[in-house]
Each structure stands twice: as structure tokens, then as C-alpha cells.
Amino acid sequence: METPAQTARPLLDMQDIDISFGGVAALRHARLTVAAGEVHALIGQNGAGKSTLIKILTGAYRRSGGTIRFDGRDVDFRTPKEAREAGISTIYQEINLVPFRSVAENIFLGREPRRFGMIDWKSVRAKAKALLDSFGLQIDVEKPVRDYSTAIQQMVALARAVSSDAKMVIMDESTSSLDEREVELLFNVVRRLRDDGRAVIFVSHRLDELYALCDRVTVMRDGQTVAESAMEGMDKLQLVTTMLGRTLAAVVQEDSAVKEANLAKRGGVALSAEGLASGAKVTNVTLDVHAGEAVGLAGLLGSGRTETMRLLFGADRPQRGTLTIDGKPVALKSPQDAIARGIAYLTEDRKAEGIVPELSVRDNLTLVCLRTLTKRGVVDVARQREIVDGFIESLGIKLRSPDQPIRELSGGNQQKVLLARWLATDPKLLLLDEPTRGIDVGAKADVAKIVRELRDSGLAVLLSASELEELTAVADRAVVIRDGETVAGLDGARMSEASIMDAIAYGSGEASTLAQAVGTSEGTKP
Structure with missing residues (x-):
């Protein structure tokens, strides 16, 4: 049965949209139709054309063909400002707020109510508070926005869109760094926007979120629109296979027998940590990683996973506990110490802590190993080219040229470049913190395949x-951590989504009683 939003006149109708970059077609006859009063999912692999289509809609790119109708009239926005003035507001994954300005100032920035020619700050604060109260959010609107969590900042960005009378809100990966409670809070606001008759375009790689929130879906692949459907008319299997354009064989989980066989043939302990503690986030973590195995570090957001990774890489210093590498106790003073001992670390924040956007793929890939390629201040270009070309082929990195800026690559291909950067150092232990964050299903399958191959080659992997x-x-x-403590070690048939969730929910937090179990890879649930 169709919803009113599906039968209504489209608020947005994009048809036959074309654009090329450097002679390469990025969009070919792409289309997107969104009605007022609906939440519309726009999905596809990284590089499928979603961002390009949005940038054409919002005036950041100029299309070479096709038509756009918005709110009943033909439009051709030449700048994002024109799109905003027409009623289209975009909230990106990296929130575009002024961090040192107050919540109220951010909501009405550039549109402040005035009285006698002066900004009426009392009215600014009152309107901001009333707007956020209507979202069910009671916060101090006079505090700087940087003092609040990412979830609250998302609400502030939404409030800004609502205050500007936006007819359409585009949300690009807005939930990627939120926990479940924060996601639900955000969803409640989005549902209210829909009920108020506004349209929301929701871009996300989290399939469960799409089914929980969205009314309809548009799927893109290779610059084309390949499917449009009501969400209930397409199950998850159809959705994934449509995005990939192939079978799901590449993303099927290895069964427990395969995992048991992998554990049986693994090598010696590459790294062991016992009773690690640092601040409030890591209070008692015990784990080890062997050569030739992949160990998952599981836990809710805020459980201390990233902080544990940073301790193992020497980015932070432990206050208590011991760390052993290749059987020898060590005290890592810096990441340089860790790199020298064969540890590589792929951080969760690709854009802030990974890529150098304006540098080429070649320079980004060889950034860490550049010293070994330099003699008397001169880079061995031939050797550099050999390394870069080798990883581009072995990891399947899709690009026009190694000399193009890395910012032009899709998120999944950027992640592969960063992975290659660390593999070029010939590490013994690879730390992967959220390696699939913000990348599409196809790229996730590629990363999973690469991790398995690295494990099979004898590398120790903690992810x-x-x-x-x-x-x-x-x-x-x-290895499951809860509130900064190791609470379970699970392997083989004992390792499943259900058992991990059970350990997270019911773990006693007495990590010391699990040290032996974790060290010998035998699962225990307190």
C-alpha cells in the first residue's frame, strides 16, 4: 500500500542527469524523485554517484545534461547558497558548525533577528531554546557548540535547517559516529520533520537504519540509478545485491570450522597486553594477538576500543599494566617506537587523521615509508613508483592516476590507500580501528577479503x-571489552553476534579472572 508521500506530486524530480570529469562519465542518466513528507534513502557503493548527484542538486557541480524540478519549478542552482535560499539544507558527515560559537548563534548564524538595526540576542536565545525544546532537547543554548557531543551537534544542525524553513534536508552519513541512544534521538527529530511535511534525503551505509527510518529508497551503481522502491518492497538481500550488482559470496562469513582451523595453525604471540589502564576509558584490558590470526576487539561505542588501540600504538601512555611484543616487555613512548617494532595503526577517522587531501595518492601511500626511499635528501622515484603500482594492483585501488589528489577517490579507495601506506612498512601487527567506517558494502567486502589474506600470510591483525x-x-x-575492561574471550563456535552481545550485557567486568582464558583463546562468559 502506498503512503501519501508516494502518491503526492514530487517535491524533487531529477531526470537524466549527466556529468563527466576528465572525460570519464561520473553520472549517466541518473534520476532521483523525492516527495514532500517522506524520508528517502539514497544508497550505493562509494563511487556509485550519490555524492555527485547531491552536489549537482545543491549547486556545487554543474551538470552537463538532464533536468531538475524542485517545488514545482525548473531549477539550475549555480551555488550552494542559491540552493539553501530555495529551501534545500545539507547536513554532512563532518558537521559544518562554528565550534566556538554558541548553540543559539550557530542556529541563526547570518539570519539573526534584529531590533532597531541591532541583533536581538534575547530573541536569538529564546527562539533557539524553543526550537530545541520542540525536539525534546533541553540544553544550554548559550554554551559553545564544541562543548556538546556529536549527536547534539547533529540536532543543532537540524535545528538550523528547520529555522531556515528548509523544504528538504539532505543528511549525509549523519549517524556514522553516534551510539544507539543518540541515533534514536536523531531519528525522532527526522520523523518530526517528515510529519511536518518536509522531505529528508537520508544517505547511510547502515541497512538497519534505512529500514527503521526510510519510506522509499533509490539505489545507485556506477553512476546510474538502478532501482527505486518502497523500503518494504525490497528486502536486505535484494538491496545489497542490487548495490553490488553481483552475488553475496564475497561477504559471506567464514564458518566456525574455518576459524578453528585458522587458530590451529597460527604462530606465536606477536603482542600481549595485561591489565592495561589509562584514564577513565581503559581501566583493565587484557588481550593478545598471534601471528597469522585476526582478533576482533568488540564493545559498544565508548567502551574503550579506540583508546586501547592508541595505547597499543604508543599514541597514549598507560598508567598501569604490561605490554609485551615478541615475548619482550616494552614501554612504548611514541608511535615512532611502535612503528620501529613492527606495529601499524589505521585510525577510525580517515579524513582527520589519515589522508592528506591535497597530496597525490602516490605521496599519501608512501608517506610513512618515505624515509626508507630517500637517500641524501632525494627520493628514489623508481622504487616509489614500484611500491605504489604494486599496492594499487594487489589491493584493487580504483583511480585515474597515482598522481591525482587522494580527495578525489571514493571513501573505500581512500581507505585502501591508507591500508597500503601501513603495509608498505612491512609490519608484524596491524591495528585496524573501524576499518569499514563510512564505506559501502562492496568496499567492506574488499577490506574483509584483504584482512583475511593478510592473516593467511602470517600477519597479526587486531580490528x-x-x-x-x-x-x-x-x-x-x-575479545570483548565493557566500560574499559576485558570481560570475555570468545573463539570458534562460541564467537557469534549473540555471544558478544551477551558478554557486553552481562560481563562482570572482572578482567583479571579472564586473563588466562583470553591468553589461550578460550571463551568465557562470567
């Missing part, structure tokens, strides 16, 4: 992931 399905698909065993 964390918010999505338990992804973690159990790749890891041979799991």
Missing part, C-alpha cells in the same frame, strides 16, 4: 568494528 556482523565475518576470535 575493532561497531557492526558485529562485520567483526564476526572477519575475526577468528573476539
Whole structure:
């Protein structure tokens, strides 16, 4: 049965949209139709054309063909400002707020109510408070926005869109760094926007979120629109296979027998940590990683996963506990110490802590190993080219040229470049913190395949992931942390999404009683 939003006149109708970059077609006859009063999912692999289509709609790019109708008239926005003035507001994954300005100032920035020619600050604060109160959010609107969590900042960005009378709000990966409670809070606001008759375009790689929130879906692949459907008219299997354009064989989880076989043939302990503690986030973590195995570090957001990774890489210093590498106790004073001992660390924040956007793919890939390629201040260009070309081929990095800026690559291909950067250092232990964050289903499958190949080659891998399905698909065993403490070690048939969630929910937090179990890879649930 169709919803009113599906039968209404479209608020947005984009047809036959074309654009090319450097002679390469990025969009070919793409289309997107969105009605007022609906939440519309726009999905596809990274590089499928979603961002390009949005940038054409909002005036950041100029299309070479096709038509756009918005709110009943033909439009051709030449700048994002024109799109905003027409009623289209975009909230990106990296929130575009002024951090040192107050919540109220951010909501009405550039549109402040005035009295006698002066900004009426009393009215600014009152309107901001009333707007956020209507969202069910009671906060101090006079505090700087940087003092609040990412979830609250998302609400402020939404409030700004509502205050500007936006007819359409585009949300690009807005939930990627939120926990479940924060996601539900955000969803409640989005549902209110829909009920008020506004349209929301929701871009996300989290399939469960799409089914929980969205009314309809448009699927893109290779610059084309390949499917349009009501959400209830397309199950998850159809959705994924439509995005990939192939079977799901590449993302099928290894069964427990395969994992048991992997554990049986693994090598010696590459790294062991016992009773690690640092601040409030890591209070008692015990784990080890062997050569030739992939260990999943499981836990809710805020459980201390990232902080544990940073301790193991020497980015932070432990206050208590011991760390052993290749059987020898060490005290890592810096990441340089860790790199020298064969540890590599792929951080969760690709854009802030990973890529150098304006540098080429070649320079980004060889950034860490550049010193070994330099003699008397001169880079061995031939050797650099050999390394870069080798990883582009072996990891399947899609690009026009190694000399193009890395910012032009899709998120999944940027992640592969960063992975290659660390593999070029020939590490013994690879730390992967949310390696699939913000990338599409196809790229996730590629990353999983690469991790398995690295494990099979004898590399020790420790990875964390918010999505338990992804973690159990790749890891041979799991170490579960809860409130900064190790609470379980699970392997083989004992490692499943259900058992990990059970450990997170019911773990006693007495990590010391699990040290032996974790060290020998035998699962225990307190």
C-alpha cells in the first residue's frame, strides 16, 4: 500500500542527469524523485554517484545534461547558497558548525533577528531554546557548540535547517559516529520533520537504519540509478545485491570450522597486553594477538576500543599494566617506537587523521615509508613508483592516476590507500580501528577479503568494528571489552553476534579472572 508521500506530486524530480570529469562519465542518466513528507534513502557503493548527484542538486557541480524540478519549478542552482535560499539544507558527515560559537548563534548564524538595526540576542536565545525544546532537547543554548557531543551537534544542525524553513534536508552519513541512544534521538527529530511535511534525503551505509527510518529508497551503481522502491518492497538481500550488482559470496562469513582451523595453525604471540589502564576509558584490558590470526576487539561505542588501540600504538601512555611484543616487555613512548617494532595503526577517522587531501595518492601511500626511499635528501622515484603500482594492483585501488589528489577517490579507495601506506612498512601487527567506517558494502567486502589474506600470510591483525556482523565475518576470535575492561574471550563456535552481545550485557567486568582464558583463546562468559 502506498503512503501519501508516494502518491503526492514530487517535491524533487531529477531526470537524466549527466556529468563527466576528465572525460570519464561520473553520472549517466541518473534520476532521483523525492516527495514532500517522506524520508528517502539514497544508497550505493562509494563511487556509485550519490555524492555527485547531491552536489549537482545543491549547486556545487554543474551538470552537463538532464533536468531538475524542485517545488514545482525548473531549477539550475549555480551555488550552494542559491540552493539553501530555495529551501534545500545539507547536513554532512563532518558537521559544518562554528565550534566556538554558541548553540543559539550557530542556529541563526547570518539570519539573526534584529531590533532597531541591532541583533536581538534575547530573541536569538529564546527562539533557539524553543526550537530545541520542540525536539525534546533541553540544553544550554548559550554554551559553545564544541562543548556538546556529536549527536547534539547533529540536532543543532537540524535545528538550523528547520529555522531556515528548509523544504528538504539532505543528511549525509549523519549517524556514522553516534551510539544507539543518540541515533534514536536523531531519528525522532527526522520523523518530526517528515510529519511536518518536509522531505529528508537520508544517505547511510547502515541497512538497519534505512529500514527503521526510510519510506522509499533509490539505489545507485556506477553512476546510474538502478532501482527505486518502497523500503518494504525490497528486502536486505535484494538491496545489497542490487548495490553490488553481483552475488553475496564475497561477504559471506567464514564458518566456525574455518576459524578453528585458522587458530590451529597460527604462530606465536606477536603482542600481549595485561591489565592495561589509562584514564577513565581503559581501566583493565587484557588481550593478545598471534601471528597469522585476526582478533576482533568488540564493545559498544565508548567502551574503550579506540583508546586501547592508541595505547597499543604508543599514541597514549598507560598508567598501569604490561605490554609485551615478541615475548619482550616494552614501554612504548611514541608511535615512532611502535612503528620501529613492527606495529601499524589505521585510525577510525580517515579524513582527520589519515589522508592528506591535497597530496597525490602516490605521496599519501608512501608517506610513512618515505624515509626508507630517500637517500641524501632525494627520493628514489623508481622504487616509489614500484611500491605504489604494486599496492594499487594487489589491493584493487580504483583511480585515474597515482598522481591525482587522494580527495578525489571514493571513501573505500581512500581507505585502501591508507591500508597500503601501513603495509608498505612491512609490519608484524596491524591495528585496524573501524576499518569499514563510512564505506559501502562492496568496499567492506574488499577490506574483509584483504584482512583475511593478510592473516593467511602470517600477519597479526587486531580490528575493532561497531557492526558485529562485520567483526564476526572477519575475526577468528573476539575479545570483548565493557566500560574499559576485558570481560570475555570468545573463539570458534562460541564467537557469534549473540555471544558478544551477551558478554557486553552481562560481563562482570572482572578482567583479571579472564586473563588466562583470553591468553589461550578460550571463551568465557562470567
